[in-house]
Amino acid sequence: MRVDSTGSVDTVISCQRVSKEFSSKRGTTKVIENISLEVKRNEFVVLFGPGQCGKTTLMNVLSGLDTATSGTVYSLGEKVVRPGAERGVVFQSMALFPWLTVRGNVAYGPKARGFEKSVWIEKSDYYINLVGLKGFEDSYINKLSGGMKQRVGIARAYCNEPEVLFMDEPFSALDAQTRYLMQEEIMRIWSTEKRTIVFITNNIEEAVYVADRIILLTNCPAKIKKEYHIDLPRPRDYTSPEFLSLRDEISKNMDRTL
Amino acid sequence: MRKILQRMAQNSMYAIISIVSFLLLWAIGVQLSDIKIVMPGPWEVIIDFVDSFIHPVGRYTMPVHILYSLMRVVPAYIVGSVVGITLGILMGWYRPINSIFRPIYELIRPIPPIAWIPISIVWFGIGEGSKWFLIFLAAFVPVTLNSISGARSVDPLLIKCGEMLGASKKHMFRTIVLPFSVPYIFSGLQVGLAGSWATVVAAEMIRSTEGVGWIIISSMDTNDVAQSLVGIMGIGIVGFLLATIMRNVEDRLCAWTVREV
Known part of the structure; x- marks a missing residue:
């Protein structure tokens, strides 16, 4: 507490x-x-x-x-x-990184903070799955629909495990x-x-x-x-x-x- | 996929039609008028062009001339681009670096590379050195400019996003500023490449014993208009191939940008 x-x-x-x-x-x-x-x-x-x-x-x-x-x-x-x-943020305009795949976006936080590859792969797998984007890990953002993009936004914020x-x-x-x-x-x-x-x-x-x-x-x-x-x-x-x-x-x- | 193939077939059909009608107009124009001395017909030029691959023009055949020119362009272009990208991105992203280098850069920017020809010969001699210097400038100037605007245009929201995700400044530079600037850098590389190719031709016309620019300038001594046109054709084709290669590299590196085919 x-x-x-x-x-x-x-x-x-x-x-x-x-x-x-x-x-x-x-x-x-x-x-x-x-x-x-x-x-x-x-x-x-x-x-x-x-x-x-x-x-x-x-x-x-x-x-x-x-x-x-x-x-x-x-x-x-x-x-x-x-x-x-x-403090994670999901933006109205989504603000995803278009040069990264779904996985690259979701794993951005853990990677930036220096987690090992096995850790960020596991974390991003879990949250990509949670938001229902399994199978789209290697898709680029521009190929996704609006709803899918915001799922990436949510997974990216979640994956960093903010308070x-x-x-x-x-x-x-x-x-x-x-x-x-x-x-x-x-x-x-x-x-x-x-x-x-x-x-x-x-x-x-x-x-x-x-x-x-x-x-x-x-x-x-x-x-x-x-x-x-x-x-x-x-x-x-x-x-x-x-x-x-x-x-x-x-x-x-x-x-x-x- | 099928649609794309169909469109490609259509596009190349139009290309062939337009080239063929251009050549026809050229041939008819030459036939109907009395300008054969100053303007040879297209077949003559094409035959001469093909012939230049077998029989040397001056000391070398066409491919060797092209190789000489490329040996001048490629190394200097690469060095100029690397320096331009590095300086441009740093100038666009870090204000103090911009303040330091901007005034000097702005002074050099409007000067066309060929204006440096006399000085470059004094400094680097009439050999390859002076040509490398000119091509370096031809690549460096536009590549720097586009890299600056790339780093300047980075969406501030994406930077906030990086901060929010816990990335350090250094990490964000590598993972946000650089990739964001890539399309800008490539348009600079395209402009720089065209400039470099134009500059090598000009430099060879001033002083050289080989290269595509030399083909043109030596035709002046012999009053051989066909040879001049052969040189121009060589320059055009190589320039087109270089730009195409560059576009393909860009498409590979920027797979994430969605483009209409």
Whole structure:
């Protein structure tokens, strides 16, 4: 059991009064304001909010890809100041390495960190299999469909065995059918290999389908508006009355934007 | 596969039609006008070209002339490319290196290699040395430029991705910056190769006793237009073959880039 700076047990990632401003010639824009949150081990947390409300900026700050203007992010009690292998990211635009095969992409982390060949082969085999890409190990990325590409993205992040996985609208580039399929898939993958996941989406159905907890953000600047613990049994049914009423309630609380 | 073959057959058919009609127009034009002294017909040139493989032009046959020219181009081109790739990638990726070398590079860049001919002869003599120097420049300049832009264009998200996966700066340079730059480097290598081949011809026209450039310049002394055209044909064919070889190497090394056939 690890104890973080806030004293609570088994918090994997937390932040305190984090704000982020961007300045340009036209002045400064506050994108996130005074956000404090904690994510527990193996929790599936969804950051949910309208359009361009600053969810991605929040994720960048939490993962260390960007720094906060004020406030602090802790990962297992240590300050987060830069990206690192403890915090994996699945990107909206996938950001795969096109010159590498599926195997090369998935094994990139373990290879970069100096694991022996037998180890990274075994790890990448396991996670390629887990995301359902067995048989595509030697395919190049450009030959894959959108859904398959994001499976590679998920396997690559998983294969590095991070403490927390950030997923930034990972399915938003997929068509509607593939998106439903990938929502089921991420649930299957997560229940096989439990990890702490911070998942960003602006799709209410997706949020209710996957989350243990939904953190509802306001429109720009993003603040925490409300939190919902979702304890519907899994696998969830998009059309069950409980699902629909939750979906309705959260939708009503969401800020409307153009 | 069948479609590709079909398209290839179609393409080569068009190629043959276009070449044949070009030669026909040439032959008819020469026949109808009175310019035979300054412009021989195509058959004469083709026969002379084939003949140059059997009977020497000057001291050597055509293949030997080509070999001489290639012996000037290849080593200097390779050295120029290696130096260009190394310097270009480092300049594109590390700001201090760029700040140091950019001003000098920008001064050398706009100077056409043939402008260096007199100085190169003074520095390296009229032998192979001066030609190697000129070809080095012809390769080095475009290869460096394209390598810089390759390393500059690396997607910052991929670098973040590398950091996120725990890669060191050195590891990312090798596994992200370099492979990302490969297509850029190859377009530099293509430009550099064409430049090198053009430069060797110019250098041989100034001073040499063999090579494809010499074939052309010596035809001036004898007023032999056909020989000049034979030399031009040799230059064209070898240049085309070099570019084709280069494209094939690129296709092998960049199997990951999806291209329409």
